[in-house]
Amino acid sequence: MHGYSIYRISTGEIVPGRSGWCSEYRDVVAQPISEDEACFDQFLEGRELYIVGQTATPRPVLHASAEAVELVADGVDSFAIEPVPPGTRVSFRGEWHVIDDGLLIITIAVPGPYDLVLEPPFPFQHQNIRINAHAP
Incomplete structure (x- = not known):
């Protein structure tokens, strides 16, 4: 075969x-x-x-690490991905957004696990990223 x-x-x-x-x-x-x-x-x-x-x-990826992202849930500590291709769809806390300015920054104020879904245009791979936000 x-x-x-x-x-x-x-x-x-x-x-x-x-x-x-x-x-x-x-x-x-x-x-x-x-x-x-x-x-x-x-x-x-x-x-x-x-x-x-x-x-x-x-196919390229936007975030190279397979490890979960660790953040302090203080509303200041941040996780960023740059550059983000225009038209990338992002789901965070159940809401979809489209990134057109090339930058994604996540800050979290409430501790807990969060899932970030990235759906960039082809040829980039779709990705799921776990974010663990810890109390300050």
């Missing part, structure tokens, strides 16, 4: 639901593909990868 993935030539985005396995790679290449799509000769998940110059490449 041979893995394959269909991706958009203009962006490198791996098309959801268009990756799979076949007995012959030529079977996939022979299938009709749109003008902006091409076939990559590996099975790939598009959540974390995209195609750049015929190479599977990790």
Whole structure:
């Protein structure tokens, strides 16, 4: 079996639901593909990868650490991400916002765990960040 993935030539985005396995790679290449799509000769998940110059490449992230962010819940201590691509959707405390000025700053006044959801435009990965706010 041979893995394959269909991706958009203009962006490198791996098309959801268009990756799979076949007995012959030529079977996939022979299938009709749109003008902006091409076939990559590996099975790939598009959540974390995209195609750049015929190479599977990790999609960038806005916040590199997988660790939870620790803040003092004093309304002053802050967590910042910069630059943030315009149009990035952010969910914090159940409310969605759009970042257009390139900067995200979070301050918290009430102790507790918080979840920050980042949905930047492609090619950036969507992320969930845990913020633990501790009493001063």
